[in-house]
Amino acid sequence: MYRHTKLSLLAIAIATTGAVAYAAKGEMENDTLAITKAKIPLTQAVTIAEQDVNGKASRAEYEKSKQGWVYDVEVVSGTKVFDVRVDADKGTVISSAEDKADHDDDHDKQD
Incomplete structure (x- = not known):
C-alpha cells in the first residue's frame, strides 16, 4: 500500500x-494577460465593429484564432445579430457575418 x-x-x-x-x-x-500585448484597445475594436455593421455591440471577447489574436464582437443591427472579428494589431475587420443562431428566439422559454 x-x-x-x-x-x-x-x-x-x-x-x-x-x-x-x-x-x-x-x-x-493566458488570454487575460495576452490582451496587454494588443495594439488596438478593446474599446476601439468595439467602435470599429459597430461602425462596420451600423449597430450596437452586445458582447466582445479577445481570443486567439488562426489569424492570430482577434476581438470577436457581437453587434446588434436592427433585428439582426452579427459576429464581427477585428484584428487586434491592425484594427481592421477580418470578417463580418450574420449570426443566425442568435437571431431567433423561437426556442426560448417565455420570461
Missing part, C-alpha cells in the same frame, strides 16, 4: 513539473 502511495505522489510530481515547464515556455498563454 505504501509503495502505491509513493508511486502516485511521484506521478503527480512529474505531471506538475511538466505542466509548469510547458507553461514557462510561453506556449500556454
Whole structure:
C-alpha cells in the first residue's frame, strides 16, 4: 500500500513539473494577460465593429484564432445579430457575418 502511495505522489510530481515547464515556455498563454500585448484597445475594436455593421455591440471577447489574436464582437443591427472579428494589431475587420443562431428566439422559454 505504501509503495502505491509513493508511486502516485511521484506521478503527480512529474505531471506538475511538466505542466509548469510547458507553461514557462510561453506556449500556454493566458488570454487575460495576452490582451496587454494588443495594439488596438478593446474599446476601439468595439467602435470599429459597430461602425462596420451600423449597430450596437452586445458582447466582445479577445481570443486567439488562426489569424492570430482577434476581438470577436457581437453587434446588434436592427433585428439582426452579427459576429464581427477585428484584428487586434491592425484594427481592421477580418470578417463580418450574420449570426443566425442568435437571431431567433423561437426556442426560448417565455420570461
